Amino acid sequence: DAGVIQSPRHEVTEMGQEVTLRCKPISGHNSLFWYRQTMMRGLELLIYFNNNVPIDDSGMPEDRFSAKMPNASFSTLKIQPSEPRDSAVYFCASSVGQHGNIQYFGAGTRLSVL
Amino acid sequence: DAKTTQPTSMDCAEGRAANLPCNHSTISGNEYVYWYRQIHSQGPQYIIHGLKNNETNEMASLIITEDRKSSTLILPHATLRDTAVYYCIVSHTGTASKLTFGTGTRLQVTL
Numbered sequence: 001d002a003g004v005i006q007s008p009r010h011e012v013t014e015m016g017q018e019v020t021l022r023c024k025p026i027s028g029h030n031s032l033f034w035y036r037q038t039m040m041r042g043l044e045l046l047i048y049f050n051n052n053v054p055i056d057d058s059g060m061p062e063d064r065f066s067a068k069m070p071n072a073s074f075s076t077l078k079i080q081p082s083e084p085r086d087s088a089v090y091f092c093a094s095s096v097g098q099h100g101n102i103q104y105f106g107a108g109t110r111l112s113v114l
Numbered sequence: 115d116a117k118t119t120q121p122t123s124m125d126c127a128e129g130r131a132a133n134l135p136c137n138h139s140t141i142s143g144n145e146y147v148y149w150y151r152q153i154h155s156q157g158p159q160y161i162i163h164g165l166k167n168n169e170t171n172e173m174a175s176l177i178i179t180e181d182r183k184s185s186t187l188i189l190p191h192a193t194l195r196d197t198a199v200y201y202c203i204v205s206h207t208g209t210a211s212k213l214t215f216g217t218g219t220r221l222q223v224t225l
Contacts, residue, residue, distance in 0.1 A: 004157075043158070043215040056212060091157050101148055101205050101213055105157030 004106035006092050012112045018080040021109045024073055025094030033093040033103060034067055034077050043091075049075065050100075082113045116140040116204040123220040126196075132189040134219050136202030139183040146207045147178060149187045150215070151198040158201065158215070161187065165207075192223045 005024040013019055025032050033048040047057040049069045057067070064083070069075040079086055089110050093103040119137040126132040138147065148163040162169055162176045164185075169176045175188040189196055201218040205211055 042217060043152075045212050045214070048212070093157070098207070100211060101146070101163070101207055102160050103158075103213065105159065108157050 004092055004094050004104055006090075006106035006109050008109060009107065010110045010112075012114065013082055014114050015083055016081045017113075018078065019082045019086075019111060019113075021077040021079075021090050021092075021111070023075045023077070023092030023106060025075070025092070026096075026104055027073070029094035029096045029104070030072065031095045031100050031103075032069060032075050033095075034075070035091040035093065035105075036088045037091065037108075038088045046077070079111075082111075084113045087111055087113050116142065116145055118202045118204055118216055120200075120202050120216065120219045122217070123222065125222050125224060126189075126192045128193055128223050128225055129191055132192040132196065132221055132223070134187040134189075134200050134202075134221065135184065136187070137184045138202070138204045141182050141204050144206060145204050147176065147185050148203045148205060148213065149174070149176065150201045150203065150213075151196075152201070152218070153195075153198040161200075163207075192221075194223050194225070197221060197223045 007022045031050050034046040037043045046059045047067045052069045067077045089108045091108045093105040095103045116138050146163050146165050149161040150158045152158045161173050164176045178185045199218040199220050201215050203213050
């Protein structure tokens with residue numbers, strides 16, 4: 001299996017622009033997680049889905065952030081409008097069934113908002 | 115979920131065992147101890163988890179004290195590739211739930 005696939009690996013954008021990050025979980029996994037990592041705040045859970053349904057989005061910083069999972073093999077995290085403080089590495093992870101806390105992480109998307 | 119406390123950093127000579135401690139004195143009876151690591155510029159990687167018995171897999175061993183208030187992750191023969199930040203996390207098992215990553219222990223393996 002190719003593992004969790006994230007795209008793009010790097011994104012540089014200007015303040016105010018819309019940013020869309022993409023994630024393909026491991027085939028057969030039914031839970032998907034979006035994390036954000038910064039030097040100041042460490043690794044934070046933003047939102048997670050179970051069977052394509054958002055379960056907990058309490059970590060989503062504000063209304064500028066939205067996440068969708070239209071099917072079991074694809075998820076997006078969108079930031080609109082982006083701000084410099086959104087600069088971070090965004091990770092997607094997936095897990096399966098009763099082993100929900102054994103999560104497999106993608107390589108991350110490094111976002112820079114200028 | 116219970117809070118964990120880990121040393122900020124540790125050093126280990128290559129080929130020696132690396133013993134990484136974690137305190138979780140408020141752990142509840144049905145919470146597991148999970149260990150992940152993050153090598154520089156990569157996503158976190160699951161290592162091992164346990165409830166109360168000691169566990170071993172191809173990557174590491176996990177020793178949990180009888181009172182479950184602390185645990186130790188053991189890398190039996192550390193290599194340079196084991197240099198990473200190691201996170202100890204306490205959480206319920208089962209279907210997906212939130213994993214709270216603290217600041218972890220930065221392990222530096224040296225020649």
